[in-house]
Amino acid sequence: MNQIIHSISLTGDWELDIQHMLEQYNKPHTYEHSVRVANEAKRIAKRFGLDEEEAAIAGYLHDISAIIPNDERIQVAEKMQIEVLQEERIFPMIIHQKISRRIAEDIFKVNNEGILDAISCHTTLRKNATPIDMVLFVADKIEWDQNGTPPYIVEIKEALEQSLEHACFAYISYLWERRENLKVIHPWLEDAYFDLKVKLEVE
Template identity: 55%
Template sequence: MICSYRELGEHELTGILRNDVASFLQKHQCPKTAEHVLKVGEEARRIAVLYGADPTAAEYAGYLHDISAVFPNHVRIQVAREIGVEVLPEEEQFPMIIHQKISAYMAEDLFKITEPEILNAVGCHTTLRSKATLLDKVLFVADKMEWDQTGIPPYLEEITEQLQTSLDHAAFEYIQYLWNRRELLKVVHPWLRDAYDELRDSLNHNLGNPK
């Protein structure tokens, strides 16, 4: 079990990100996560092609988004502080959420990713955020469609249907799914709240609904 960022050490890179990420996660006993991120990378590329995002950037973001799974939940706040990542009160209360920020740091530090759009997408893939970019939304939706749980996501049919309308509709479908169950959530992350408000207002405006 890895309890400190320093314990990761060096990871040899081959220049083929898909293979490098998979071997990294397998090396640290996260084979299910390795399988998940490869599927998300493929789905992100597919969605990127549909909506005019950079397919390679989307694929890379998908591969990298959960690399922080090597740190168990109970040490993630400690790791975040060790590497200088800001910890919000909601993240301290529910450490799982901060994995998105840690993954973004690791993508740059360990896998030498320098493109801000990839790092930013990785850094908000769980919650989304206000003023989300096209790539942010691509990764967000891809991750929810290729979730890391067993079985079929309970919202998959609805997101798939909304994706035929627009990427914003698909992203909002998932956020609204959570929002309608917010009383059952351990926390409501402020970035998720911001994304909900912004997408709701934007979609209502486009429909000519002032509410």
């Protein structure tokens, strides 16, 4: 791992530590996005009586793999002995969630499995998602990393008034309705869609 990534001196201040690493790799946009996601994750966690610090840490570190160029991610994942799915080979952006988990674990010394699991599925979600999985997933979608307002923002915020599951399903349904236009449908996303559909008793 250390041959791939320059190590940093950890201060214990999550925001400062990710700032140091992302600035080394000239990723200020990712730093700003990650701070917004961490803050939103804390707000959502508080609202649902969940651990705010865990949610914030997951938010700070979820996109830390932005330091690895998109065209190198599959090779890096293989070096890290991360399982690479066919859909991830076709669309390497998606594997950044798994690489972020490994960086969080190996470089930032996170050993909380709940946080690591949430990081590893923050783009696609997964079936039987935990509350922290859902908190990070929703926070990342509300504070998206594109310009302008997310086209699904009203639906996801309204759904959040009901539950985390409804908010996750609002976003995944948005994608599912447009699946013909997606480069790939990640199997974890598909699993999450049908899992939530059953749990929420959606027709």
